[in-house]
Amino acid sequence: MLALPLAAAALVAAPADPAPPRLTPVFTIRVEIGAPLEQGEIDGGRRRFIPITGGTVSGPRLSGTVLPGGGDWQTIYPGGFTRVEARYFLKAADGTVIAIHNSGVRVASAAVTERIARGERVDPSDYYFRATPVFDPPPGPLQWLREKTFVSRGTRMPTHVLIEVFAVE
Numbered sequence: 001m002l003a004l005p006l007a008a009a010a011l012v013a014a015p016a017d018p019a020p021p022r023l024t025p026v027f028t029i030r031v032e033i034g035a036p037l038e039q040g041e042i043d044g045g046r047r048r049f050i051p052i053t054g055g056t057v058s059g060p061r062l063s064g065t066v067l068p069g070g071g072d073w074q075t076i077y078p079g080g081f082t083r084v085e086a087r088y089f090l091k092a093a094d095g096t097v098i099a100i101h102n103s104g105v106r107v108a109s110a111a112v113t114e115r116i117a118r119g120e121r122v123d124p125s126d127y128y129f130r131a132t133p134v135f136d137p138p139p140g141p142l143q144w145l146r147e148k149t150f151v152s153r154g155t156r157m158p159t160h161v162l163i164e165v166f167a168v169e
Helices: 003-011 110-117
Strands: 023-033 037-042 045-058 064-076 081-092 097-108 127-136 149-156 160-168
Touching: 023 064, 023 081, 045 081, 081 127, 097 110, 097 149, 110 127, 127 160
Parallel strands: none
Antiparallel strands: 023 045, 023 160, 037 045, 045 064, 064 081, 081 097, 097 127, 127 149, 149 160
């Protein structure tokens, strides 16, 4: 009977390295977008699809292009909370095609959310836009994209979205 409390205590013991994870910038994705397709109100949220038409990838760990054909599925809820779910492909400078699935949230006042939805330029300090991209490269030199956890910060512009990608170290 004593083994259970001792085992439970071992599970909650402090980690060997108490330093918090750090974020390392790896690249920025500039995602060009088309006009949104509004689906309407479904399950309490306004659904829309934003087509991805192209773009670029640049940074210390990856460069290339965003391939056209993907999209961002959004649900905008009353009060300014938006759930985002983007799926698309990147093509690295060496020709490697990498799938990306980037899901996250954007939070802003209702007024700022409407300005963004209309395609207006809004100061990024007026909203919170974060996501967790997951990359699916084929085996090879870009395998490191599969082997790390990433977070991103988004900035919505009228014709594109900037996605700054950071590795969690």
